[in-house]
Amino acid sequence: MVTDLALLRLLQLVSPGLPIGMYCxxxxxxxxxxxxxxSNASDTGEWLNGLMAICLARVDLPILAxxxxxxxxxDVERVEYWSGTLIACRETSELRAEDRHTGxxxxxxxxxxxxxxxxxxxxxxxxxxxxxxxxxxxxWGVPKRETVIGYLWSWLENxxxxxxxxxxxxxxxxxxxxxxxxGKIPALADEALSIADHDIGGSAFGLALASSRHEMxxxxxxxx
Amino acid sequence: xxxxxSIKGWQAKxxxxxxxxxxxxxxxxxxxxxxxTVQRPFYPEGGxxxxxxxxxxxxxxxxxxxxxxxxxxxxxxxLITTPAAxxxxxxxxxxxxxxxxxxxxxGAALEWLPQETIIYQxxxxxxxxxxxxxxxxxxxxxxxxxxxxxxxxxxxDVGLADMSWQVYCRGQxxxxxxxxxxxxxxxxxxxxxxxxxxxxxxxxxxxxxxxAAVQQxxxxxxxxxxxxxxxxLVCRAVDDRSDRLRGFFEQVWAIVRPDSVQRKACAPRIWxx
Numbered sequence: 001m002v003t004d005l006a007l008l009r010l011l012q013l014v015s016p017g018l019p020i021g022m023y024c025x026x027x028x029x030x031x032x033x034x035x036x037x038x039s040n041a042s043d044t045g046e047w048l049n050g051l052m053a054i055c056l057a058r059v060d061l062p063i064l065a066x067x068x069x070x071x072x073x074x075d076v077e078r079v080e081y082w083s084g085t086l087i088a089c090r091e092t093s094e095l096r097a098e099d100r101h102t103g104x105x106x107x108x109x110x111x112x113x114x115x116x117x118x119x120x121x122x123x124x125x126x127x128x129x130x131x132x133x134x135x136x137x138x139x140w141g142v143p144k145r146e147t148v149i150g151y152l153w154s155w156l157e158n159x160x161x162x163x164x165x166x167x168x169x170x171x172x173x174x175x176x177x178x179x180x181x182x183g184k185i186p187a188l189a190d191e192a193l194s195i196a197d198h199d200i201g202g203s204a205f206g207l208a209l210a211s212s213r214h215e216m217x218x219x220x221x222x223x224x
Numbered sequence: 225x226x227x228x229x230s231i232k233g234w235q236a237k238x239x240x241x242x243x244x245x246x247x248x249x250x251x252x253x254x255x256x257x258x259x260x261t262v263q264r265p266f267y268p269e270g271g272x273x274x275x276x277x278x279x280x281x282x283x284x285x286x287x288x289x290x291x292x293x294x295x296x297x298x299x300x301x302x303l304i305t306t307p308a309a310x311x312x313x314x315x316x317x318x319x320x321x322x323x324x325x326x327x328x329x330x331g332a333a334l335e336w337l338p339q340e341t342i343i344y345q346x347x348x349x350x351x352x353x354x355x356x357x358x359x360x361x362x363x364x365x366x367x368x369x370x371x372x373x374x375x376x377x378x379x380x381d382v383g384l385a386d387m388s389w390q391v392y393c394r395g396q397x398x399x400x401x402x403x404x405x406x407x408x409x410x411x412x413x414x415x416x417x418x419x420x421x422x423x424x425x426x427x428x429x430x431x432x433x434x435x436a437a438v439q440q441x442x443x444x445x446x447x448x449x450x451x452x453x454x455x456x457l458v459c460r461a462v463d464d465r466s467d468r469l470r471g472f473f474e475q476v477w478a479i480v481r482p483d484s485v486q487r488k489a490c491a492p493r494i495w496x497x
Binding site: 032035037038043046047050051054084085088089091092093094096201202203204205206207208209210211212213215216 | 388396397398399400401402403404408409412413414415416417422439442446447448449450451452453458459460461462
């Protein structure tokens with residue numbers, strides 16, 4: 001059971017208003033649109049649905065859960081190990097830079113909120129968004145399952161906001177996508193929480209290619 | 225093919241060890257079990273040892289297990305390729321497994337450049353390539369896949385290829401990739417977009433100049449991308465024709481080779497046949 005206060009902290013953590021610069025990152029979506037792979041709401045839905053199932057549920061979320069466990073028992077070595085593994089699963093230099101920058105920005109924010117323990121993570125190369133997100137959740141008493149669900153929701157909402165700008169989509173079409181895709185999150189959380197260490201891993205070739213191509217896109221709004 | 229063999233499956237193992245002696249790289253260690261072997265090495269470019277790996281059955285079926293262990297000892301330089309495309313045939317229900325373990329020691333250079341792998345519709349396979357780079361190690365490797373046989377009108381509606389590539393640098397994970405290629409991934413926008421050929425080339429160490437040169441080669445062409453992760457260059461491409469894809473990767477290889485393994489390109493003659 002999540003307490004009222006823990007729920008409120010989680011809402012703060014997943015808000016697009018959290019000042020860690022998420023709105024700068026499209027994760028290859030900008031190039032996928034530019035290359036004509038995605039041109040409407042249905043293409044966007046297929047893209048996001050695939051990434052949630054192939055990448056998020058098999059890489060980010062299981063690792064987030066392990067980071068959560070590691071922080072809970074104060075095992076910094078294990079935090080570093082899983083953070084390093086997560087970075088190594090990022091397919092391009094832009095995706096790695098995004099994860100570092102947003103993770104370090106969140107560490108800086110938590111430090112400013114006078115939460116102990118984040119100072120060293122502001123500059124560490126191993127820092128990922130999941131590393132610090134898990135720390136904040138443990139610190140605020142957000143249960144693990146809610147943490148995993150919240151992380152996936154905030155990823156999805158950010159991607160839909162990007163799609164609304166880039167494809168472009170109407171606001172209602174964006175909300176319809178969120179409603180549909182959010183329905184998949186509980187089952188994906190179940191899967192992510194039950195996966196064994198050796199089954200962690202999942203890349204989408206199209207994402208890797210779009211992100212690589214974004215690095216040389218001539219005119220662009222987003223940093224990934 | 226002999227029915228008994230296809231049920232039981234081939235269990236093949238090959239170990240190759242390269243050592244540098246008097247300005248020349250020798251295939252100093254070689255041991256094989258089952259139908260996986262090498263031709264006599266040759267030297268088309270001075271001291272670099274070129275080796276062709278042979279798999280006489282000509283293709284891999286469900287139940288087969290192939291294990292390769294390759295070690296480049298300090299300061300050796302070897303290039304490994306194959307005389308023909310590899311093939312994973314439609315599965316009889318069992319999984320085919322291939323593991324390639326590559327260890328590159330201090331100051332050594334290893335190039336792993338097999339010809340493309342054709343994955344037939346209905347194949348079930350798990351393939352893992354594990355590369356361990358010591359301090360100062362040099363490496364170029366690629367994996368070029370062709371799914372289904374588009375020339376015969378065959379797509380990839382059934383089958384599963386679980387492909388993993390892992391690169392460790394001084395014991396730390398640098399790049400971990402795992403692709404589950406099935407009918408969905410084959411058709412999807414986030415996957416191969418219905419294009420039958422895909423490939424990835426890795427080169428380390430590589431710098432900003434190699435990256436810029438490969439980006440220039442790519443130019444405005446679709447379906448090609450490149451990134452530089454620390455000192456590891458990763459180039460990816462999809463195409464509806466695997467020969468065109470291989471031509472592209474050969475060009476990329478020629479660009480990065482001087483930077484990554486300090487040699488001008490010297491294409492194995494077998495590639496042209």
